[in-house]
Amino acid sequence: MASSTKTRDYKLQDHVHPLTKNNLTIKSIHPRNVSVRRPHINNDTVPSLQSSQACLAHELSIEQQLYFKLLTESCFNGTDKQCTDAFHCFSSDAALQPLLPRLLVFIAKGIETNIHLHDLNFIIRFLSILKMLTINKFILFDKYLHSIIPTLLTCLICIFDMSKNDNILSTIDHNAMNSYSTIWIVREQASDLISYFENKYSHISYFTERIISIIKSNLIINNTTKTFSIVYACIRTLLLINIQVYGSFVIDILQNYKKTKIFEADFDLDYNEQQTIFNQKINELLEKYNLILEDI
Numbered sequence: 001m002a003s004s005t006k007t008r009d010y011k012l013q014d015h016v017h018p019l020t021k022n023n024l025t026i027k028s029i030h031p032r033n034v035s036v037r038r039p040h041i042n043n044d045t046v047p048s049l050q051s052s053q054a055c056l057a058h059e060l061s062i063e064q065q066l067y068f069k070l071l072t073e074s075c076f077n078g079t080d081k082q083c084t085d086a087f088h089c090f091s092s093d094a095a096l097q098p099l100l101p102r103l104l105v106f107i108a109k110g111i112e113t114n115i116h117l118h119d120l121n122f123i124i125r126f127l128s129i130l131k132m133l134t135i136n137k138f139i140l141f142d143k144y145l146h147s148i149i150p151t152l153l154t155c156l157i158c159i160f161d162m163s164k165n166d167n168i169l170s171t172i173d174h175n176a177m178n179s180y181s182t183i184w185i186v187r188e189q190a191s192d193l194i195s196y197f198e199n200k201y202s203h204i205s206y207f208t209e210r211i212i213s214i215i216k217s218n219l220i221i222n223n224t225t226k227t228f229s230i231v232y233a234c235i236r237t238l239l240l241i242n243i244q245v246y247g248s249f250v251i252d253i254l255q256n257y258k259k260t261k262i263f264e265a266d267f268d269l270d271y272n273e274q275q276t277i278f279n280q281k282i283n284e285l286l287e288k289y290n291l292i293l294e295d296i
Helices: 002-013 049-058 062-077 080-092 097-117 120-135 149-157 167-171 182-201 207-220 228-241 243-260 271-288
Strands: none
Touching (some): 062 097, 062 120, 080 120, 097 120, 097 149, 149 182, 149 207, 149 228, 207 228, 207 243, 228 243
16 A cells, blocks of 8 residues: 555656655645634624735745746746746646646636736736646646636627727737637637536536526627627537537527627627628538538
């Protein structure tokens, strides 16, 4: 038994980044040695975000806090090599699990801030960090889904309220050949991540139902603004989650669109360009999933 435990420990150590190898201790913890934090009970007081962050900070060693700072700063302020190394750590370092709650808060807050700032390129960077974390086979998200799923759904269905002559639009990258816009990339990455988490954690009670409810309500409620990229991303996510269950619903939505033409354009492309991209991408989905809808 002792030999088996040592073997598992060595396998884990092999996947620990050198920066954290000296700080990772693998040992059993007796319940008596676990400190119990009892928050002060006061009916008139609600724990603040600041106190929650302080609690998180105390759960990490100084070395872990420095490692967190190094990784996050390397992604946005480091050299290309530092950024590449950080992304490699996110995808493979076995010592990241204790940092996961803080990393997810960092990602969620970063996306929320840049949605308000309309900086789509930074949003993509945060989504890419999350993507790397999902590749890491040593990380479990089940206890922290509540801190990231709402953010991904926001990326999927939020409206970027920007005028077409906004100077910020000059920073958005376009694919000249396809008139492709960054907003479609943001929504597709969010769609991929939502379907990943749903597929892996669908056993959690009501997890799938909550995701589906938000996506479907956004598609069917008449008084909500629907852009081409939002509708496409919602349809794409439903099909990724379960084509058998939601295929007919998707066809109904598209049939209704053919009659009403109620979708709007996003800020960075004109209506005809958005409609062209939408039709192309919907046709690709229909072909991929063998769904039949004429003249879309």
